[in-house]
Amino acid sequence: MEKKLAVIDIGSNSIRNVIFEVNEEGQYFERLNVKEVARLSSHISDSNEMTDEGIAALIDTLRHFKELNDYHTVTDVVPVATAAIRNANNSDEILQQVKLSTDMTIRLLSDYEEAYYGYSAIVNSTYVEDGYSVDIGGGSMEVTYFQNRELVFYHSFPFGAVTLTKEFMKDDTMTKDERKALISYLKKAFKEIEWLEPHGVPLVGVGGTARNLVRVEQTLSHFPLEGIHQYTISADQLEEVVDELVGMSSKQLGRLDGLSKDRVDIIAPAVTAIGELAKYLKVPEFTMSNNGLREGLFYENYLHEHDKVRFADVKEESFRHFEKQYDVNPTRHQHLIRLARQLYTGLIEEKVIKPKPFEPGLLEGACRLAYVGEYIDHNNKSDHTFHLITTNDFKGLNNEDRLALALVTSFKSKRVLEQHIEAFPKWFDQKLLKSLELLGSIVKLVDAFDLTERQIVTDLHVSRSKDGLILSLDTNGSARFELQRSTRHKKHLERAIDQSIEIVISEEE
Numbered sequence: 001m002e003k004k005l006a007v008i009d010i011g012s013n014s015i016r017n018v019i020f021e022v023n024e025e026g027q028y029f030e031r032l033n034v035k036e037v038a039r040l041s042s043h044i045s046d047s048n049e050m051t052d053e054g055i056a057a058l059i060d061t062l063r064h065f066k067e068l069n070d071y072h073t074v075t076d077v078v079p080v081a082t083a084a085i086r087n088a089n090n091s092d093e094i095l096q097q098v099k100l101s102t103d104m105t106i107r108l109l110s111d112y113e114e115a116y117y118g119y120s121a122i123v124n125s126t127y128v129e130d131g132y133s134v135d136i137g138g139g140s141m142e143v144t145y146f147q148n149r150e151l152v153f154y155h156s157f158p159f160g161a162v163t164l165t166k167e168f169m170k171d172d173t174m175t176k177d178e179r180k181a182l183i184s185y186l187k188k189a190f191k192e193i194e195w196l197e198p199h200g201v202p203l204v205g206v207g208g209t210a211r212n213l214v215r216v217e218q219t220l221s222h223f224p225l226e227g228i229h230q231y232t233i234s235a236d237q238l239e240e241v242v243d244e245l246v247g248m249s250s251k252q253l254g255r256l257d258g259l260s261k262d263r264v265d266i267i268a269p270a271v272t273a274i275g276e277l278a279k280y281l282k283v284p285e286f287t288m289s290n291n292g293l294r295e296g297l298f299y300e301n302y303l304h305e306h307d308k309v310r311f312a313d314v315k316e317e318s319f320r321h322f323e324k325q326y327d328v329n330p331t332r333h334q335h336l337i338r339l340a341r342q343l344y345t346g347l348i349e350e351k352v353i354k355p356k357p358f359e360p361g362l363l364e365g366a367c368r369l370a371y372v373g374e375y376i377d378h379n380n381k382s383d384h385t386f387h388l389i390t391t392n393d394f395k396g397l398n399n400e401d402r403l404a405l406a407l408v409t410s411f412k413s414k415r416v417l418e419q420h421i422e423a424f425p426k427w428f429d430q431k432l433l434k435s436l437e438l439l440g441s442i443v444k445l446v447d448a449f450d451l452t453e454r455q456i457v458t459d460l461h462v463s464r465s466k467d468g469l470i471l472s473l474d475t476n477g478s479a480r481f482e483l484q485r486s487t488r489h490k491k492h493l494e495r496a497i498d499q500s501i502e503i504v505i506s507e508e509e
Contacts, residue, residue: 004031004074005301007294008065010058010106012041012084012138012160013208013266017065019072020298027324028302032072036061037262040084041139041162049090058094059101066102078297079106082114083139083160111156115142117296118206123149124299124311125291125395126230128204134277135207135292136270138162143277145195149310153195161209164269172250174268179246182269186276198282202232206292208263209270214288215258217241224423225403229290229393235278238286242275290393315396319368322392326375328368335455336367339446343471346462352469352497356435362401363439366408370447373410385410386420400427404436411440414495434496441492448486449473457482461506468500475505 003022016035022028043054085091086108095106118135133144141157168182190196214228246268253264311317340363347353373384389406407420414437421428449457459474490501
């Protein structure tokens with residue numbers, strides 16, 4: 001049964017309405033994502049109460065969201081509020097007025113819950129198993145530490161992008177003295193938390209500030225892949241982009257690709273907080289999770305209905321989702337995995353190749369999705385396959401692994417492979433390139449062995465001849481067309497192993 005769930009995230013800086021859809025096969029998608037920049041934390045009076053103007057802005061936005069959700073036949077709505085309302089002295093009054101005006105019952109998240117849902121989104125959508133997380137909103141900054149995907153510590157600092165801006169910036173651009181004062185304030189706050197200490201683990205950013213920071217870094221570094229989820233930069237790169245942002249005037253920031261216009265005036269203190277936390281913890285790298293509090297709330301709902309606390313294997317869940325989305329035939333692709341294993345193992349046994357630890361897993365993953373671009377267009381299936389995989393966030397895979405998967409899965413020729421990696425000179429050395437060519441040529445060949453998608457070739461065997469290698473195919477019927485196609489495509493594997501190959505039918509009924 002199809003289900004639509006809307007999460008309304010009432011933050012200190014913005015209010016966002018996200019509609020998630022779950023289809024009958026258990027696939028889930030983000031269908032709609034809209035926001036209103038309400039700056040609720042700027043509507044807090046000296047007596048720490050939200051003003052009538054702020055409450056009116058909140059109610060007006062929620063009415064528009066309610067109309068939107070009704071139109072899209074949303075079955076469940078989860079409205080939650082964080083620091084701006086949680087810390088206001090008149091929070092009960094705010095919730096009552098919202099209930100009377102919109103019939104919405106807002107769930108007021110505790111600082112623990114706000115931190116927990118961000119952590120949950122990370123461990124259910126990334127490959128990071130041990131790390132720190134940071135989410136700086138408009139009025140608070142949540143930090144967690146997790147090990148083996150289990151939450152160990154959390155803390156909510158009582159400052160955020162909007163409040164730090166009000167406290168430490170008088171004009172549009174942060175001065176050196178203002179930055180110095182802010183850094184001193186942050187360090188003092190960090191020192192008060194005993195468990196905040198270096199562990200040699202990454203810092204994972206969630207939320208709007210981290211998202212904008214990473215997009216700017218991708219712009220400045222001319223990063224050629226799509227997507228920011230699981231995008232990773234070194235600690236030095238993080239420091240450089242923070243310095244770049246803090247040093248820009250508001251006019252320069254306004255022209256900067258990747259930076260949302262509604263964050264121009266508050267970005268400097270926010271990224272300074274992330275940068276100083278990274279330095280304090282001496283993290284080796286900074287990783288972006290484009291899944292945060294809203295996705296954490298969705299995962300809680302989705303996993304509860306499937307009697308789970310978290311996904312057992314994030315990468316496997318992502319593969320499952322992708323296979324269903326593009327109508328992958330699991331029977332055929334499991335057959336391709338079988339043939340690829342036999343070919344790969346045979347090459348090892350005949351001492352043609354020396355195996356590398358990462359190759360079996362990459363080969364299996366590529367066979368699971370081999371030429372999935374056929375879903376779009378058979379004649380250009382290789383190009384579409386590469387595009388589909390490189391533009392999918394593939395939860396559980398970092399950027400390098402995702403690109404390697406795309407290169408092997410879509411393999412067309414060594415020339416095309418080299419064209420694809422021209423933009424990534426630091427990622428691939430000659431040894432790795434040779435592995436990708438080998439695995440890609442195996443995928444291309446076993447795909448040819450099942451040209452008619454009947455699993456006619458049941459097994460294959462590798463042996464030596466005086467002139468090179470012999471691939472003997474066991475069949476359960478006429479493999480006429482498979483033999484024709486594989487004879488044409490064997491040249492790619494021959495080049496990869498620098499040996500000639502003869503393909504023969506060992507048994508035919």
